[in-house]
Structures are given as structure tokens and as C-alpha cells.
Amino acid sequence: MSQATFEQLGEFLRSRDCFEILTHAYPDGDTLGSGFALALALNQIGKRARVITTGVPKNFEFLSRLVPAQDFEAQTVVSVDVADEKLLGDNIEAYEGRIDLCVDHHAINRVNAKQKHVDPHAASNCEILYRLFRFMDIEITADIADCLYTGVSTDTGCFKYGNTTPETLRIAADLIEAGAKAPAINKAMFDTKTRKKLRLEQEIYATIEYSADGRCAVIAAPLELQRRLGVGDGELEGLASIPRSIEGVVIGITLREKTEGEFKISVRSDKNFVNAAEFCRGFGGGGHAEAAGCTIIGSLDEVKSRLRAAVDEVL
Ligand SMILES: [Mn+2]
The missing domain is CATH 3.10.310.30 (Diaminopimelate Epimerase; Chain A, domain 1)
Structure with a gap:
């Protein structure tokens, strides 16, 4: 399948409404950060959106709280950071074969979607969304920055893993400038345990x-x-x-x-x-x-x- 360009992704997101955003089971900071950031971005351009999860772990509730609950009948299904529909966990049955757009950064992506944008060079899926939002002239609000920063930071082990690129750090810097609460997020993600x-x-x-x-x-x-x-x-x-x-x-x-x-x-x-x-x-x-x-x-x-x-x- 050919790769959808940012131009096509932008057109697609602007032409549709009533989005359900799928995240993977055993959710991590990248899939949840991606999901909630995308929901907020869609709200900003006048679209309704909700994030579908297998449950938000307590330490990620600060992200889900940023997104207002919206009641609507779903028309468009987007998956984020999901490499394979099998990884949807309890949501497999409801969504298998129904994904309109898949945005991901895993080298092997088996999601069966009508459109796909998979960039394995991105350290996190949130990096891709950051660039897409910039391309679409979506304002990176402090809330969106918190969501994206969480994914960028967690998928790179707080910028320690080999997948961290100069681009990753530039994006993180931009997100901090946009208001991401980096110290609090990193404390919660890496330096706190029960x-x-x-x-x-x-x-x-x-x-x-x-x-x-x-x-x-x-x-x-x-x-x-x-x-x-x-x-x-x-x-x-x-x-x-x-x-x-x-x-x-x-x-x-x-x-x-x-x-x-x-x-x-x-x-x-x-x-x-x-x-x-x-x-x-x-x-x-x-x-x-x-x-x-x-x-x-x-x-x-x-x-x-x-x-x-x-x-x-x-x-
Ligand atoms: Mn990821």
C-alpha cells in the first residue's frame, strides 16, 4: 500500500467528522499521547472525536482529563501507534477491518486500513503527529504539547534510547516552548513508583x-x-x-x-x-x-x- 502524504492526511481529517481514535492494549505513553493529542487537534478544527482504549492506567489519567467527553455516532476510525489489529485487545472485534486511517511508526505494520502513514524513522508516533499538526497549521496548545511530549519522552526512554534523533530533541524543545510540563511528566513517567x-x-x-x-x-x-x-x-x-x-x-x-x-x-x-x-x-x-x-x-x-x-x- 502506498504511503499517504501529509497533504492527503490533512485533507482526510478535514473532510471527515466523528472520529474514533484507536490505541493499543497495554497502552503506553505514545499510543495514549497520540490518541489524546489527535482528539484535541480534531476538536480544534471543529471535529468531534473520542479516544478508544482498553482502559487508561492511573498514571496516564492526566492526559485523558485534557480531552472533553463527546457523545456522537462514530463515522471515522483512526488508529495510532498500533502495529497490528491484534494489538487492539478487547476492541479487536468491534474495530477489525473498520480502520479508515492508520498512523504508526513500527517498521512492520500489519494494520489493514484504507489509508496508512507509517514512518519507522520516527522515534515515536507522537513525533509524526507533531509534524502533521505543524503541516496542518494546527496550534500546538499547552494541552496538545503535554500529550505529544509524553509520547516523545516515553518512547525514547526519556531521550536515552538509540532511536532518539536530533529531530526528536528539536520536537521536544518545541513542545516545551509550547507549554509541555516536561519535568512533571518525566517525574511521573520515570521517577515515581508505588x-x-x-x-x-x-x-x-x-x-x-x-x-x-x-x-x-x-x-x-x-x-x-x-x-x-x-x-x-x-x-x-x-x-x-x-x-x-x-x-x-x-x-x-x-x-x-x-x-x-x-x-x-x-x-x-x-x-x-x-x-x-x-x-x-x-x-x-x-x-x-x-x-x-x-x-x-x-x-x-x-x-x-x-x-x-x-x-x-x-x-
Ligand atoms: Mn510508539
Whole structure:
């Protein structure tokens, strides 16, 4: 499918109304920041819009509060930061095959949409929207800036990951100039954890297992642990960066049991050694070169040994 230009995207958004904006399940700052920023931008040009989520985690409620609730019958469906319709979670059935426009930055995008704009060079989907809004002469208000900054910052690990480009930093600077509350957002996204989360981390650190001469580290959050500590999505989010932060580790793997025997795997890697997206593709998943994911069915031990075998093959 050919890439829709900004000109075509602008025309499309201006010619339609009553937008539903789809975000991916296990929502992160980029998909939610994109969704709420787009809703605000559409409101600004006189359009009605609502953001469809699988639930907004508490730490992102400051974004959803910026967007007024609007009641209308949907006419146009746009997905943001969604690489595959399967990632819509509970919203798959309602929206599969109904997406009019897909805006995304994942290298492999499988969304079946009438129009697509996919830019894998953008560090975040919010970067694409920032440029689109500028192109469309949409005013970057302080609220829009907060939404976009959240995506730009979170998808780059607070501007630390290799995907951060000079353009990323220029956009972040523009967003701060437009009123984005960068220190408060970064404090909330990166430097705040609940006591429950701290307790979870304590236990998780005890599960670290190394393989491949210490170049691979694996951590696991089985259901038993999640239930015992009473932790949910909010606490489990962000664990994936732990194994990769250990000296000498080039591939860090995090296992999270979603339902009995179904593990969501998050992989963080140094792409000079392991391409995380390719690694996960071997298990039917995907993502970016240094951050990707997949789902594997089996017992904790089975899943770990399958992953270890795959690591031994690439390292
Ligand atoms: Mn993203």
C-alpha cells in the first residue's frame, strides 16, 4: 500500500467528522499521547472525536482529563501507534477491518486500513503527529504539547534510547516552548513508583537468571507472584528495562504471565548483538530493533528454556 502524504492526511481529517481514535492494549505513553493529542487537534478544527482504549492506567489519567467527553455516532476510525489489529485487545472485534486511517511508526505494520502513514524513522508516533499538526497549521496548545511530549519522552526512554534523533530533541524543545510540563511528566513517567511496585521489584530481582555467559538476563512475573502482591498493569509496566540494565547484558527478557500458561514476553536488546524485533518474530511477535515483544504458551520453565535456546542460537 502506498504511503499517504501529509497533504492527503490533512485533507482526510478535514473532510471527515466523528472520529474514533484507536490505541493499543497495554497502552503506553505514545499510543495514549497520540490518541489524546489527535482528539484535541480534531476538536480544534471543529471535529468531534473520542479516544478508544482498553482502559487508561492511573498514571496516564492526566492526559485523558485534557480531552472533553463527546457523545456522537462514530463515522471515522483512526488508529495510532498500533502495529497490528491484534494489538487492539478487547476492541479487536468491534474495530477489525473498520480502520479508515492508520498512523504508526513500527517498521512492520500489519494494520489493514484504507489509508496508512507509517514512518519507522520516527522515534515515536507522537513525533509524526507533531509534524502533521505543524503541516496542518494546527496550534500546538499547552494541552496538545503535554500529550505529544509524553509520547516523545516515553518512547525514547526519556531521550536515552538509540532511536532518539536530533529531530526528536528539536520536537521536544518545541513542545516545551509550547507549554509541555516536561519535568512533571518525566517525574511521573520515570521517577515515581508505588510501594507495591517497589515490593514487586524486590521479588523480581530475586528471579534474575543469566545465560549465554552473562549476555542474557531473564526475569519473570508469574501469576502466583502477581496475585500474592496484588499487582496489576500499572505495577508490571516498565519491568522490561530491568534485565537489560545489568552490565554485560545485551538481551534482556521479561516474562509476564497474562493468564495461566500464557506469557507476554518483552525483549530489550543491544541491536549490535541481537535484533529484538527479529528475535520476537521467531515467536510470532514483533516490534523495534531494540524493543520488541511476543506471546508464548507453556509452563514457566518451558517458556524460559525455549527462549534460552533461541538466545543461544543468535549469540
Ligand atoms: Mn510508539
